[in-house]
Amino acid sequence: MAELNITERQAGDVTILDMNGKVTIGEGSVALRTVIRRLLGEGKNKILLNLSGVGYVDSSGIGEFVSSFTAVNKEGGTLKLLKLTQKIQDLLAITKLLTVFDVFDEESEALSSYN
Amino acid sequence: MQKENTLKLPSIIESVEKAAQEAAEFAGQNNFGDETLFAVDMAVRESVANAVKHGNKLDETKSVEITFSSSDNDLKITIRDFGAGFAVEEIPDPTNPENLLKASGRGILFMRSFMDEVEWTNHPEGGTIVKMRKNR
Numbered sequence: 001m002a003e004l005n006i007t008e009r010q011a012g013d014v015t016i017l018d019m020n021g022k023v024t025i026g027e028g029s030v031a032l033r034t035v036i037r038r039l040l041g042e043g044k045n046k047i048l049l050n051l052s053g054v055g056y057v058d059s060s061g062i063g064e065f066v067s068s069f070t071a072v073n074k075e076g077g078t079l080k081l082l083k084l085t086q087k088i089q090d091l092l093a094i095t096k097l098l099t100v101f102d103v104f105d106e107e108s109e110a111l112s113s114y115n
Numbered sequence: 116m117q118k119e120n121t122l123k124l125p126s127i128i129e130s131v132e133k134a135a136q137e138a139a140e141f142a143g144q145n146n147f148g149d150e151t152l153f154a155v156d157m158a159v160r161e162s163v164a165n166a167v168k169h170g171n172k173l174d175e176t177k178s179v180e181i182t183f184s185s186s187d188n189d190l191k192i193t194i195r196d197f198g199a200g201f202a203v204e205e206i207p208d209p210t211n212p213e214n215l216l217k218a219s220g221r222g223i224l225f226m227r228s229f230m231d232e233v234e235w236t237n238h239p240e241g242g243t244i245v246k247m248r249k250n251r
Contacts, residue, residue, distance in 0.1 A: 025164050057226075058222075059221040059222040059224075059225050060155065060219075062221055064218070066217070066218055067218045068214055085152070091225070094210075094225070095210060095221055096215060097222065100215055
């Protein structure tokens, strides 16, 4: 089974990526990068990463969130994070990235923030 | 109960997962708690990833040597690569505002954050040695 499974759904013009597994060096990080590049190629630049099913992220995974964030910004879009586990929230706090990312606990709240 | 375990892994990305599995097994066998297990897992993954990628530069002829040792007080981990070595003080602070949006450079911060002690030295015969300690 893949290290990270990503399921895509659309809510208006926001693309939600439901992520399950680990975002770590190698497969997990590459899987996220590939999906983000494809979405940007399709002109979808409002992206919400649902991390409720992500139990583990390493520095490479955090780096991939940052790369995704900057890639989406460059295309005039916005990437936000939804439903962080406590551990991921701790990692974002340690790296001071909570000051960079918009983070939400509720999907409806996240979706309305794009308007 | 195994008090010390040494392993030698090839310089491939898969070695990161292998080292983490060995670390979890060793910490579990030596009755360390969940908090230690998480910290050790994170620190081992980051240091082995650095050894494989930045130290040995994915050269499969070079190995990464890892030793776990356990006592009543702590768990110690030593990781050695066979690369050119580096000066840890020259690694930019990833929490500095100008570095926040960089894609890499956070591994050392995680190792320092989750372990009680982390020390880098250059081996006299080449390569970097990382020594880490986590209190029980």
